[in-house]
Amino acid sequence: MVHAVTEFAIETKGLTRNFGSFCALDHLNLQIPSQCIFGLLGPNGAGKTTLIKMLTTLLAPSSGAATVAGFDVVSQPVEVRRRIGYVPQMLSADGALTAIENLTLSASLYGLRGAVRKQRIDDALQFSGLMAAADHLVKTYSGGMIRRLEIAQATLHQPEILVLDEPTIGLDPVARRTVWDRLKALKASTGMTILITTHDMEEADFLCDELAILHQGQLGVIGAPAMLKQQIGPEATLSDVFVAHSGVTLEEGGHYSDIRLTRGTAKRLG
Ligand SMILES: Nc1ncnc2c1ncn2[C@@H]1O[C@H](COP(=O)(O)OP(=O)(O)O)[C@@H](O)[C@H]1O
Ligand SMILES: [Mg+2]
Numbered sequence: 001m002v003h004a005v006t007e008f009a010i011e012t013k014g015l016t017r018n019f020g021s022f023c024a025l026d027h028l029n030l031q032i033p034s035q036c037i038f039g040l041l042g043p044n045g046a047g048k049t050t051l052i053k054m055l056t057t058l059l060a061p062s063s064g065a066a067t068v069a070g071f072d073v074v075s076q077p078v079e080v081r082r083r084i085g086y087v088p089q090m091l092s093a094d095g096a097l098t099a100i101e102n103l104t105l106s107a108s109l110y111g112l113r114g115a116v117r118k119q120r121i122d123d124a125l126q127f128s129g130l131m132a133a134a135d136h137l138v139k140t141y142s143g144g145m146i147r148r149l150e151i152a153q154a155t156l157h158q159p160e161i162l163v164l165d166e167p168t169i170g171l172d173p174v175a176r177r178t179v180w181d182r183l184k185a186l187k188a189s190t191g192m193t194i195l196i197t198t199h200d201m202e203e204a205d206f207l208c209d210e211l212a213i214l215h216q217g218q219l220g221v222i223g224a225p226a227m228l229k230q231q232i233g234p235e236a237t238l239s240d241v242f243v244a245h246s247g248v249t250l251e252e253g254g255h256y257s258d259i260r261l262t263r264g265t266a267k268r269l270g
Contacts, residue, residue: 008031011030017059027218037209040195056084069084099138125152165197166196168200183207205225
């Protein structure tokens with residue numbers, strides 16, 4: 001496979017996306033180094049998913065540019081897609097199939113066959129701690145097992161870059177931890193660049209080598225978690241960092257529409 005010569009795994013220049021008159025992502029300039037776990041931290045409505053969708057070639061930018069693994073997302077989408085794995089926010093594994101069936105389906109979509117396919121699937125099951133449950137229907141899995149399966153599915157073709165949108169949302173602390181361990185192990189064993197979005201400070205702090213704070217479509221600050229905290233003060237947490245750079249707390253940071261949405265959901269759930 002041809003690798004483009006590039007210093008950064010992902011680079012955006014003035015990347016912008018409007019929905020009608022609303023600007024969801026506003027002239028974003030971002031450089032994500034290779035072989036790190038990079039976190040995009042921001043409240044609901046910050047523009048995280050909009051950015052991820054443009055980087056994974058699922059949504060067209062309104063203006064500006066982005067390269068992923070050195071390839072332009074608009075003019076070279078096929079090259080980009082060959083080099084990325086993507087775990088969307090919504091569940092993507094099929095509950096009516098077993099783990100092996102889900103993995104076989106993904107492997108086939110990536111063009112893997114025969115002995116190579118079998119070996120990759122075996123390795124993925126082993127590495128994800130899903131060997132014992134490999135023949136069980138995924139609808140019987142816990143949330144953490146499903147996420148680990150989805151990560152396995154998204155990495156069967158050994159991508160250079162793995163993109164995960166809110167990978168641990170809705171998981172209990174133990175399950176969350178197994179997903180974090182899996183991502184750290186992936187980076188250590190393959191040197192894969194991993195981009196995650198999150199609004200979970202603990203996750204960003206534990207997992208990310210570097211992070212960027214996104215607020216209302218704009219980049220607040222970028223750096224290593226320890227460095228960002230140090231800049232604020234000796235006892236500072238990432239929450240303090242977020243407040244210092246956005247002027248609001250992470251909870252307050254959502255747009256009105258998202259707050260309304262959350263409240264609507266809360267009302268429906270009683
Ligand atoms: N297809 C769309 N049409 C209109 N507005 C959208 C659309 N997608 C996202 N938005 C708006 O763009 C903003 C950013 O959304 P999103 O990228 O999903 O944020 P995040 O993932 O950080 O929660 C939100 O205010 C959202 O309502
Ligand atoms: Mg989102």
